[in-house]
Amino acid sequence: MSTHVDFPVCLRLQGKRVLLVGAGTIADERSQQLVDAGARVRVVAPSIGATIRRLAEEGRLELLERAYVPGDVRGHDVVFVATDDRRVSQTVADEARALGIWVNAADIPELCDFTLPSVGRRGPIVVAVSTSGLSPALARQLRRRFLEQVGPGHVQLARLSGWLRKRLPCGSERMRLLKQLVEGEAGELLARGQRRAAWAQVRAALETFGETR
Ligand SMILES: C[C@@]1(CC(=O)O)c2cc3[nH]c(cc4nc(cc5[nH]c(cc(n2)[C@H]1CCC(=O)O)[C@@](C)(CC(=O)O)[C@@H]5CCC(=O)O)C(CC(=O)O)=C4CCC(=O)O)c(CCC(=O)O)c3CC(=O)O
Numbered sequence: 001m002s003t004h005v006d007f008p009v010c011l012r013l014q015g016k017r018v019l020l021v022g023a024g025t026i027a028d029e030r031s032q033q034l035v036d037a038g039a040r041v042r043v044v045a046p047s048i049g050a051t052i053r054r055l056a057e058e059g060r061l062e063l064l065e066r067a068y069v070p071g072d073v074r075g076h077d078v079v080f081v082a083t084d085d086r087r088v089s090q091t092v093a094d095e096a097r098a099l100g101i102w103v104n105a106a107d108i109p110e111l112c113d114f115t116l117p118s119v120g121r122r123g124p125i126v127v128a129v130s131t132s133g134l135s136p137a138l139a140r141q142l143r144r145r146f147l148e149q150v151g152p153g154h155v156q157l158a159r160l161s162g163w164l165r166k167r168l169p170c171g172s173e174r175m176r177l178l179k180q181l182v183e184g185e186a187g188e189l190l191a192r193g194q195r196r197a198a199w200a201q202v203r204a205a206l207e208t209f210g211e212t213r
Pocket residue numbers: 104105106107108109112114115116117118119129130131132133134135136137138139140143
């Protein structure tokens with residue numbers, strides 16, 4: 001029994017060149033997530049799913065409607081392959097690796113430089129569960145359960161914190177204020193939907209901000 005654990009990261013794909021080989025059920029789902037993340041996506045496949053077709057028509061990704069040809073991986077930062085032909089996936093993964101490009105092959109762990117967790121999102125908050133390849137079905141079940149714990153109050157709290165960290169100078173006092181925002185009363189008030197009371201707390205904290213510097 002393997003004892004390895006996969007290492008989680010959150011990729012900043014804005015402007016990165018991503019190649020998607022295959023455009024079926026699995027690739028169709030990936031395409032929307034990759035475009036939402038701001039990646040410059042190119043898809044190569046002879047048969048095209050509905051989402052990829054729409055995104056191509058909207059000019060949000062580039063579509064090459066043909067089979068993969070050697071060299072297609074060149075110039076990309078990351079490669080995702082999701083075809084129904086194991087030999088194609090093997091070729092793509094081999095070529096990517098030879099060029100030092102990281103690759104994910106859907107459902108073929110031995111060809112993956114990284115695996116994909118089960119992901120759910122509420123606004124800027126992302127819940128991701130990995131089981132290090134042992135049970136994707138369990139990852140999905142746990143992700144659904146954890147996502148239910150994330151409410152509108154948490155989304156407001158994250159946005160408010162993001163707004164404050166842009167405007168306040170960084171340092172120990174900002175750190176204290178942002179921590180207090182989450183752990184103190186304001187966070188609880190937002191979670192209960194009491195936005196006015198939460199804002200009053202934040203305003204009071206802001207009025208004293210800077211006094212102890
Ligand atoms: C290693 C990994 C590599 C990778 O693909 O990145 C991998 C590998 C394999 N998956 C297999 C099967 C299934 N995969 C799913 C679903 C998902 N698989 C995903 C990720 C991963 N799958 C990576 C590890 C993730 C982790 O560590 O937990 C999810 C989370 C993310 C995504 O794909 O976007 C997505 C859920 C998204 C969601 O809905 O939230 C289901 C459920 C279903 O389809 O209903 C089943 C059937 C039930 C079951 O097996 O559990 C098989 C056997 C294939 C066969 O038997 O032929 C292999 C190969 C093997 O295990 O050898």
